[in-house]
Amino acid sequence: MYKLFFQHLNSKVQLTEAEEAHIKTYLTLKKLRKKQFLLQEGDVCKAIAFVEKGALRAYSVDENSNEHIIQFGLEGWTISDLYSFLTGEPATYNIDALEDSELVIISKSAHEELLQTMPKYETFTRLNITGAYLAMQRRLTSIISASVEERYQEFIALYPHIAQRVPQHMIASYMGLTPETLSRIRKRISSK
Template structure:
């Protein structure tokens, strides 16, 4: 299946698109092929695209003053990845987006997406749903970080994102969960004994 076909199928899981609308939508997205470790978005750039992962695995992260990485999000096939704050406010990104393996991303520029909203109103409904879901996920992650133990966060990550755990290095999972790699390693050993 071609990358654009996976995107159209993804849209059709939530909204109704005629074949004519689907062809128009297909023309609005551009394919970006990334090598492992290639950066899709650099901190300081304004994120002007919505990005759908057709193939591969990516991460978004920021670097603190001591040059430590803090992973904000992982993304795999069928997911969207972005620095939404930069995208929505048109301010410089505070996050990097990097491919963790060979990846294919379909992206659409903000201006083109707004034109698409007018031509295919169902797409606007789709993205409204996506923004709502992103907000809920962010709030859920924030509350989990504040209210759950590291062990509880790890077990929840394992149950929700088993496929990601198999594809991402342990130190990155530790960063995402807000713990050291050593602590995560000890947790993992504890669960296998």
């Protein structure tokens, strides 16, 4: 339990046994069956979830009820509607499980207390958000400057494990494409 979470934490800020135990008192575990929701649009996001096991997605739904995946969360990633979490505004994203999953839950009050009392937790948080920022910036650069074909190749190279576990039409959604287009892109690539 919490194994992966502390592995990540320790890889960024070295913790003593006591510190680990202390942090543990702030955490809870949550299991989600496939298709269950962690968060629904309109609700306030009250926790950050670290994915110990399984896979989730965060997505928005537009007026034509098309889903647009903004983020996948596999093992080792953190998932939430951060804006809603930080401001208390209603969430604009839905988050649900793509597989049966196990999550380490950090509530808002736990997060705030840890930030204020444990410098190492703040460092961990800073490094995490920095990594997320850099990953998103890479994605954005790719969107505004590369061809769809290149973008798909990049995605596969960067996240082969996602491509293997997630249905293709969700990858299309993540890339801002229709499933048909992605299917044709793949055909074009494989015929080379």
